[in-house]
Amino acid sequence: MEVYNNRENFPYPFKGKSFRYTNNSILLDPPSSIDCTDHYEREVQIKRKLLEEHPERCYQSLPTTMEAQWEAFALVADNLATYFPEKFSLLKKGKEWCFSNKVLNEQHSFIFGDASSLPVEPLDFIGRHVQEDLILMIQKDRELFLDAGQLCFPANWSLAFNLGMSFKELHHPIPGFKDNDLVDRIQAFILKIEDGAPWVRTNWQMMAGNRLDTPLETFHDWGQARRQVTKDNVGELVHLRVEVQKLFRLPRTHSILFSIHTHLLSLEAFSGNVEWAKQFSSILAELPSYIYEYKGIALYREAVIDYLNERVRE
Numbered sequence: 001m002e003v004y005n006n007r008e009n010f011p012y013p014f015k016g017k018s019f020r021y022t023n024n025s026i027l028l029d030p031p032s033s034i035d036c037t038d039h040y041e042r043e044v045q046i047k048r049k050l051l052e053e054h055p056e057r058c059y060q061s062l063p064t065t066m067e068a069q070w071e072a073f074a075l076v077a078d079n080l081a082t083y084f085p086e087k088f089s090l091l092k093k094g095k096e097w098c099f100s101n102k103v104l105n106e107q108h109s110f111i112f113g114d115a116s117s118l119p120v121e122p123l124d125f126i127g128r129h130v131q132e133d134l135i136l137m138i139q140k141d142r143e144l145f146l147d148a149g150q151l152c153f154p155a156n157w158s159l160a161f162n163l164g165m166s167f168k169e170l171h172h173p174i175p176g177f178k179d180n181d182l183v184d185r186i187q188a189f190i191l192k193i194e195d196g197a198p199w200v201r202t203n204w205q206m207m208a209g210n211r212l213d214t215p216l217e218t219f220h221d222w223g224q225a226r227r228q229v230t231k232d233n234v235g236e237l238v239h240l241r242v243e244v245q246k247l248f249r250l251p252r253t254h255s256i257l258f259s260i261h262t263h264l265l266s267l268e269a270f271s272g273n274v275e276w277a278k279q280f281s282s283i284l285a286e287l288p289s290y291i292y293e294y295k296g297i298a299l300y301r302e303a304v305i306d307y308l309n310e311r312v313r314e
């Protein structure tokens, strides 16, 4: 079983003593859609296995997205070669491109814009070289629609179910979102995103267990662990789950690329930082029930607070 116990580079998501849903996006610097961590090889292998075994769960696209897919492909491949030159390279001779993944020792030559020169669709292809999930939001009449995506590590949602949904429909299940027009304000913000000025935000969750692939479709397998949290196993079993989400404008098709990088850290490792333990304990104690119920942590929230307080006292 993989151990997630390294606090270094963990994207700590909290500020202040309480948490509410807000637009917490900030400008992304440096503007890379991708990050490569120590878990790169393992996570890319998990993604590829899931894509082979559950293709319809992990990859969906509408045929109208091909141009936007190539645009997303170019952005991600360029970012890989620019920000991780020791791991990836991209050579271009007109439309003849060659992408190399030096970590996995793979090289692919293809004709940019010709889907028949790749083994799978462009978004699916480039997603098999990164830890991130990649979602394409197509803009139509000042609304955004989830028309393509490669999603292997969803936090309890379904790509197949959500394909074709608008931004508002996607966010419908979140309590409090529609009441205070937050969803309209966030969509208005995304519509204004410009080419070359991407944004980043974090989303946090907690989970019992350390699986990255937690889709709605298999909730019966992984959701059970919530009932198994005890005072004795809470530090090891419960994990903080933080998604680093990035938003890029793709200028030719005017669509949005949304990349999601999921990080896990055991509560035991997390609380080794006393300041983090203190702050998170206050936040959990103050958290309104509509948020902790939606996040699925109602069953073990108190066990986590007790554990954090104990670690602070030690």
Ligand code: HEM
Pocket: 021, 022, 023, 024, 025, 135, 137, 146, 156, 157, 162, 170, 171, 173, 174, 186, 190, 201, 203, 204, 205, 256, 258, 294, 295
């Ligand atoms: C544009 C690409 C985006 C997509 C495709 C997307 C999709 C989703 C989906 C599928 C969910 C889960 C809903 C469910 O329970 O079924 C979700 C949750 C959520 N989204 Fe988004 N989202 C996007 C951007 C954003 C942005 C920019 C923000 C805020 C600025 C945001 C805020 C949230 C929040 C707060 C939740 C609840 C998460 C939680 O409490 O754990 N989303 N989103």
